Amino acid sequence: MASGAGIAWLLFADQSVSLLPFLRRDVTWQAVQQRGVWRVGLDPSFPPFELLDATGAPVGYDVALAQALAETWGVRAEIVAVGFDSLPDTLKAGRIDSIVSAYPYDERLTQDFLFSTPYFDAGLRIAVPVSSTIRTLSELTGQRVGVEWGSVGDMVGRRLQREGAEINLSPFETPDELIAALLEDRSLDAIFIDNVSLRQAQAAGQPLAAIDAPLESIPYVIVMPRRAAELQNRVETSLQLLKTRGDLANLENQWFGHQANKEGAQ
Amino acid sequence: MRRWRYDAGVNMLRDRRRLSLLLLVGLLLALVGVWVWRLYLPDVVLGPQQTVQTTNPKVGIHTRLTDEVEEWKIKRTLEMVREMGAPWSVEYFPWAYIEEAPGRYNWVHADQVVAHANRQGLTLIARLGFVPAWARPKDTTPLYLDEERFADFGRFAATFAERYRGKVSYVILWNEPNLALEWGYAAPDAAKYTALLRTAYPLIKAAAPEVHVLAGALAPTLAPPGSEFGVNDLVFLQAMYDAGAAAYFDILAIHAYGWHFEPDSPPDPAVVNFRRSELLRDIMVRNGDEATPAIITEGGWNDHPRWTRAVRPAQRIAYTLRAYDIALQEWPWLDALCLWVFRFPWDQNSYQDYFTFVRTDFEPKPIYTEVQRYTHELTR
Structure with missing residues (x-):
């Protein structure tokens, strides 16, 4: 009995502590290589991260x-459109290899899935004109702070006041x-704004700067099956490579600017 | 001198042992005391009987206490619903959580929810569904229910109604029966749902004749004919009437989501919007059922920053207040408007979090404050 449990532990324990990692096969990574295709699930209803173009792609x-x-x-990404709520079950069922869908890190899912390090934080930021001398939250004392009515920024602002x-x-x-109001009317000294809206404004050429740490953090991660340790390693390495090469920054400029321009044209 | 030192040392050692023994006994007694206290005294007191102060008696909300394990959070949630000025609350009571084995019930959590809702002066609408493993075939989801098990569900609903007589006067049978998902991926069928009503309704009425049975709770959907995912809600409701459902419910439950349309956007069979409720009402009237009222048991707007079906937070506030006004001033056939959703026990980490009025840590969102302001205005 004890030896059976011991073998099970050796085979299925967490990758970081397993004594026999060579016995663990990452079937997801093997399948990606054999297919030459990485099946990625996303919900295309979330611009600028995922949306459908005029042709429905x-x-x-x-x-x-x-x-x-x-x-x-050296493989091709195949996009599989899945409703956001169904993404985890679809991954668990093996219908996709990963989720890349502006998916927030969720510690409750760590028993079921592996996660990449965050590639974007969509949380709440303090933004000021680039010419402002304000650099921290504490320097907002006595200042005029704008929020979008009813938003998370509004809620956090009211809480800070309380x-x-x-x-x-x-x-x-x-x-x-x-x-x-911040940049043209000069009726504000700072604003609380979500990081996606901020990046879109910056990409559209607005002279805005984010200061201090995010007031709230919403880190987006790539989600993989629990036993896809090799795939996780590959994702991490490649994310670092893309970051180092400046590709991630280019993608942000391309898609946040793209969306901002599209909205501006409407 | 040396002998004295020896005796003193022995005595000190004895004293220390006695002291240790006393401390140990004291600790054990304290532990037993705590155990007895935990056993016989409730962790959370119900508090005094409350009443809801509101200028709009039709304001309601769907709470989500199903998986809320801490009683103080159940109490705090329902306190905040009352403080928002909402006299109506919808809550889900999963059959599988309560009837763990045939005839063996665990009412602990349901009792807590009902007791706190009553104490806060709320009118509770209980949604019943979610099939226990013993009542469905192996490898089916908890939403799957064969017709031969309808009587089991009916008996559970009747037992529920009887247990909470005088405390819960409204029960909803099933949820969104026009979706395949809500039948464990079996094809949705209005006649089959009507058969469920026909089975459960008389059992509930026999146990608690005064309880109002709500049916429908159809998902607003434009699913085309033959869709494997669902049936258009307008088509499904007519099919329910065709199957004879009218005799087996007292109130129609409606789901009224606005998506990105304002609440005054006109009803249109080709559009899912808030006033689609009027199309369902038209079907009731056309079928001679105008005396039967309706209650919206889910609905509202979402203010996720980027979800394509969401609106801006300011719009969500304005639309929500207008919707409550429409319910009060324009829809005499509607008893209550209960929007989705007050609070989740934990973050969903998705657009679902942007349906809530209060965050998981009980931080009130601005929409909560604005509805509270709306229901407490002295002159309107």
């Missing part, structure tokens, strides 16, 4: 990221009005 930051990663392995922060909150109906 999925495009976006995550699609481009998946293609760039696959290219480093906790004693002496900031003067001003609500605006849209992120565009918020940014205009």
